Amino acid sequence: xxxxxxxTIQGYGKFFLILFxxxxxxxxxxxxxxxxxxxxxxxxxxxxxxHDDFLDSCPLEKRDNxxxxxx
Amino acid sequence: xxxxxxxxxDYSIVKAFTFATILFGIIGMLVGVILSFQLAFPELNNLxxxxxxxxxxxxxxxxxxxxxxTLSGIFATWYYVGQRTLKMSLNESKFLMTxxxxxxxxxxxxxxxxxxxxxxxxxxSKEYAELEWPLDxxxxxxxxxxxxxxxxxxGMRRERTIYVAIWxxxxxxxxxxxxxxxxxxxxxxxxxxxxxxxxxxxxxSMYAGSNDASVQWWYGHNAVAFVFTAPIIGMIxxxxxxxxxxxxxxxxxxxxxxxxxxxxYLWAGGHHLLYSTVPDWMQTMGSTMSVVLILPSWGxxxxxxxxxxxxxxxxxxxxxxxxxxxxxxxxxxxxIEGPIQAIKSVNAIAHFTDWIPGHVxxxxxxxxxxxxxxSLFHMAPRMFKREIYSKSLMETQFWLQTVGIVFYFTSMWxxxxxxxxxxxxxxxxxxxxxxxxxxxEVLHPYYTIRAVGGLFxxxxxxxxxxxxxxxxxxxxxxxxxxxxxxxxxx
Numbered sequence: 001x002x003x004x005x006x007x008t009i010q011g012y013g014k015f016f017l018i019l020f021x022x023x024x025x026x027x028x029x030x031x032x033x034x035x036x037x038x039x040x041x042x043x044x045x046x047x048x049x050x051h052d053d054f055l056d057s058c059p060l061e062k063r064d065n066x067x068x069x070x071x
Numbered sequence: 072x073x074x075x076x077x078x079x080x081d082y083s084i085v086k087a088f089t090f091a092t093i094l095f096g097i098i099g100m101l102v103g104v105i106l107s108f109q110l111a112f113p114e115l116n117n118l119x120x121x122x123x124x125x126x127x128x129x130x131x132x133x134x135x136x137x138x139x140x141t142l143s144g145i146f147a148t149w150y151y152v153g154q155r156t157l158k159m160s161l162n163e164s165k166f167l168m169t170x171x172x173x174x175x176x177x178x179x180x181x182x183x184x185x186x187x188x189x190x191x192x193x194x195x196s197k198e199y200a201e202l203e204w205p206l207d208x209x210x211x212x213x214x215x216x217x218x219x220x221x222x223x224x225x226g227m228r229r230e231r232t233i234y235v236a237i238w239x240x241x242x243x244x245x246x247x248x249x250x251x252x253x254x255x256x257x258x259x260x261x262x263x264x265x266x267x268x269x270x271x272x273x274x275x276s277m278y279a280g281s282n283d284a285s286v287q288w289w290y291g292h293n294a295v296a297f298v299f300t301a302p303i304i305g306m307i308x309x310x311x312x313x314x315x316x317x318x319x320x321x322x323x324x325x326x327x328x329x330x331x332x333x334x335x336y337l338w339a340g341g342h343h344l345l346y347s348t349v350p351d352w353m354q355t356m357g358s359t360m361s362v363v364l365i366l367p368s369w370g371x372x373x374x375x376x377x378x379x380x381x382x383x384x385x386x387x388x389x390x391x392x393x394x395x396x397x398x399x400x401x402x403x404x405x406x407i408e409g410p411i412q413a414i415k416s417v418n419a420i421a422h423f424t425d426w427i428p429g430h431v432x433x434x435x436x437x438x439x440x441x442x443x444x445x446s447l448f449h450m451a452p453r454m455f456k457r458e459i460y461s462k463s464l465m466e467t468q469f470w471l472q473t474v475g476i477v478f479y480f481t482s483m484w485x486x487x488x489x490x491x492x493x494x495x496x497x498x499x500x501x502x503x504x505x506x507x508x509x510x511x512e513v514l515h516p517y518y519t520i521r522a523v524g525g526l527f528x529x530x531x532x533x534x535x536x537x538x539x540x541x542x543x544x545x546x547x548x549x550x551x552x553x554x555x556x557x558x559x560x561x
Contacts, residue, residue, distance in 0.1 A: 010352060021334055028330065032323050043326070047318035049234040050309055051555075053155040055078055061231040 080154045081161040082454040084171045088147030089447055089454070091179055093536045095139025098186065100532055102132040104525045111518035122190050130201040131189040136435065137199060137298055139182045144443035145302040146178070146217065149240050151450050152309045153221065156237060157228035167223045174216040181209045193272045197287050199294050200254050204274045207255045214251070218244050235325045239305030242333055246297040254290035281348045285341075292340035299439050301332065303402075304371050306446045311378055311395045314449050315385055316555035320377035324370055331367030335360050342413035345422060354415070361413030368406035375399040390465040391557055394445035397473065401437025405430060420495070425514070425521075426487025433480040436472070436528055444535050451539055452557050457546030459559035464538045472531035478524025486517035 035041045048060055109115045109125050116124050150171060154160055161168045184206055188194075194201040202210065221244055225233065257274040276283050312319050319325055341349065341357020376399055379385065385392045408430050412421045421427065452459055459465070493513065496504040547560060 007352070014352070014356065025327075025330060025334070029327050032326065036323060043322045044318065046232055046234060046322050047312060049156050049230060049232065050312045051316070051318075053158070053313075054552075055080055055158060055160055057158075059158055059230045063229060063231045 078160050078162060080151075081168070082151065082450075084150045084161065084168075084175055085147050085450065086454055087175045087179075088143045088150065089450070089539070091143035091175075091182070092140055092147055092443065092447060093539060095135055095143055095182060096532055097536065099132055099135025099140050100525075100529045102128050102135060104522065104529045106132055107518070107522035107525045111515060111522050121192070127190060127192060130194055131186060133199060134185055134189065134201060135182075137294065138185070141298055141303075141435075141439055141443065142178075144446065145240070145243065145298070145306075146174070147450070148306050148309075148443075148446045149217075149221070149302075151454075152236055152305070153224050153240070156230065156234040156309065157224055158230050159224055159227045161224075164223065164227060167220055167227070170216050170220045170223065174213050174220055177209060177213040177216065181206055181213065184209070188272070193270075195255075195257060195274060195276070197254070197276065197283075199291050200251075200287070202255075203272045204255075204257050204259050205272065207251075207257070210251065214244075214248060218248070234309070235319075235322065235329060236305040236308040238329055239301045239308070242329075243297045243302040243305075246293060246301070246337075250290045250293050250297070254286050284344055284347065285349050285353065288340040288343035289337075290340075292343060293337060295434075296332075296336040296339075299435060300336070300368075303398075303439055303442050304332075306442055307375055307395060307399060310442075310446050310449050311375055311392075311399075314389070314391055314395065314445075314555060314557060315379060315382055317378050317380075317382055320374050320380060324374045328367040328370030328374065331370060332364075335364050335367060339364055339413070342418070345413075345415055345418045358413050358415055358418075362410045365407060365410050369403060372399050372403040372406065375402075385556075389556060390462060390469050390559075391445055391448050393469055394441045394448070394465075397469075398438050398441035398445065401433055401441065401476070405434035405438060408433070420491035421487060422491075424487035424490040424494075425483045425517070426491070429480045429483025429487055432483070433476060436476045436479065440528070440532075441472070444532075447535075447539060449557050451542045452546070452549060453552055455543045455546065456549050456552070457542055458549060459557055460538050460541035460546045462559040462561050464534055465559065468531040468534040468538070471534070472528045475524045475527030475531065478520050478527065482517040482520035482524065486514045486521075489513060489517075 032043060036043050045060065052060070105115070105123075106125060106128055109128075121127065150161070161171060185202055188203060188206065189201065193203045195203060221241065225237070225241075256277040258277060259271070259274045261269045261271055261273070278286050308319065308325060311317075338360040339357055341353045342361045343357070345354050345358065347354075376396065379392070379396065386396055411417055412426065412430060448459060448465070451457070490510050493505045493510045494503075498504055549558065
C-alpha cells in the first residue's frame with residue numbers, strides 16, 4: 001500500500017470514528033434527558049449519595065432487591 | 072437502618088495518605104521554589120555540588136508534586152470518598168484492609184526511592200516518566216494494589232448506583248495503568264551491554280525517534296488528564312456539595328461531561344508536538360481535540376460554580392468554600408488557556424516559552440493544589456473528630472497563596488510572550504534581531520517575580536501543614552460528626 005492510500009484511509013477512519021462517537025454521545029445525552037423528563041428515572045436524586053453518606057443510613061437504592069425496571 | 076450500626080468508616084489509610092500528601096507537598100514545592108530562584112539567579116545552582124543543580128532537581132520537583140503530593144491526595148480522598156459514597160467500610164474486609172496498607176507502604180517507599188534516585192542522577196530523561204525501570208516495576212505493583220482495593224470496595228458496596236465522583240477515580244486508575252505501561256516500555260541496558268560498562272539502573276526506551284515522542288506525549292498529556300484533572304474533578308464532585316450542603320447543579324451534566332472528557336482528552340497529546348517531526352494529521356488532530364476539550368472541561372467547571380446557586384454568601388463566610396470555588400475558577404482559566412495555546416498559530420509563539428509553565432501552574436497551584444488542600448481540610452474534622460484549628464490561618468493561607476499564583480502566572484504570561492516575540496523578530500534583511508541571551512536578560516525581573524510568587528505559595532503550604540497538624544493534635548474535640556460545613560475555630 002502506498003503512502004497516499006494509507007493517509008486517505010487514516011483520514012476516513014478518523015472521520016467516521018468521530019462521527020460514530022458523536023452519534024453515540026448525543027444519543028446518550030438525549031436518552032438521559034428524556035428519561036428524566038418522562039419520569040422514568042430521576043438522575044438528580046443521586047446528589048443525595050453525598051449528603052446521606054453515613055454507614056448506618058439506608059442506601060438510596062439497595063443493591064439486592066431494587067433493580068429498577070427502567071434499566 | 073442497617074444491621075451494621077456499630078461499624079464505622081476506617082480512616083487509618085486516609086490519615087496515612089494525608090501525611091504523605093503534606094510531606095511530599097513540602098518536598099516537591101520547596102524544590103520548585105529553589106528551582107525558580109535558580110532560574111532567576113543561576114549562581115544558586117552551585118550551592119550543593121552536583122546534587123543542587125537544576126538538572127537534578129527538576130524531575131524531583133515535577134515528580135514530587137505530581138506523583139508525591141497529588142497522588143497521595145488522590146489516594147487519601149479515594150479511601151474517604153470511596154467508603155462513604157459506596158457505604159462500605161474497610162473494616163468489613165481484612166483482605167481489602169491489608170491491600171490498602173500494602174498500597175500505602177509500597178507507594179511511600181517508591182516515592183522516597185524516587186527522591187534518592189533523582190538526586191543521584193538516575194533518570195530515563197522522559198518528562199514525567201523519569202523513574203528508572205526498577206522503580207517503574209514498583210509503581211506497577213502498587214497501582215495494581217490500588218485497583219484491587221478500588222474494585223474490591225466497589226464490589227462490596229451497599230449502594231447500587233456508583234456516584235459520579237467514583238467514576239472519575241476509576242477512569243484515573245484505568246487510564247494511567249494503560250498509559251504508564253506503554254510509555255515505560257524500556258530495556259535495561261545491562262542485559263544487552265555485553266562487556267561494555269553499564270549501570271544496573273540504566274535503560275533505554277523501546278521506541279525510537281518520533282515514535283518515542285508520540286508515545287511520550289500521549290502519556291505526558293494524559294498524565295495531566297488523569298492525575299491533575301479527572302480525580303480532582305472526582306474530589307470536587309464530592310467535597311463541594313458536601314461542604315456547602317447543596318445538590319450538584321445538574322447530575323446529568325456531570326455524566327455528560329465525564330464521557331466527553333474521557334473521549335476527547337486521550338487525543339489531545341499531539342499538541343505538545345506541533346511543528347515537530349510527527350505526522351501533520353496527528354498535529355492537527357491534537358490541536359482540534361484540544362479546542363473541543365473546552366466543552367467537557369467547562370461543563371464540569373460550570374456545574375461546580377452553579378452548585379453554589381443561591382448560596383453564594385458561603386463564599387464570604389467559609390474559607391473552605393473559597394478554596395474550592397477558586398479551584399474551579401482556575402480550572403476554567405487553565406482549560407481555556409490550554410486550548411488557546413494548542414491552536415497552531417498561537418503555538419508558534421507559545422511553544423518552548425515560559426507561557427507554558429505559566430499555564431501549567433495556574434492549573435496545578437490554583438486547581439489541583441487548592442482542591443487537594445480543601446479536601447484535606449474537609450476530611451480533617453471527620454478523621455480526627457476535632458474542629459479545624461484556625462479559620463484565620465486558613466484565610467491567611469488563602470490570600471497568600473492566591474497572590475502567589477497571580478504573581479506566578481502573570482509574570483509567566485509576560486515572560487512567555489516577550490520571549491516568543493523576541494525569538495521571531497527579524498530585521499529588513501531577514502536576520503534575527505536578538506540572540507538567546509538577550510531574551511534571558513529581559514526576562515530576569517519576571518523570573519524573580521515568579522520565584523517570589525512560588526515562595527508565597529510555599530509559605531501558605533507550611534501554614535496549611537501547621538493548621539492540619541494542630542487540628543489533629545489540639546483542635547477542640549467534636550462530640551458528633553458535622554453534616555455539612557466543617558467546624559473551625561476562629
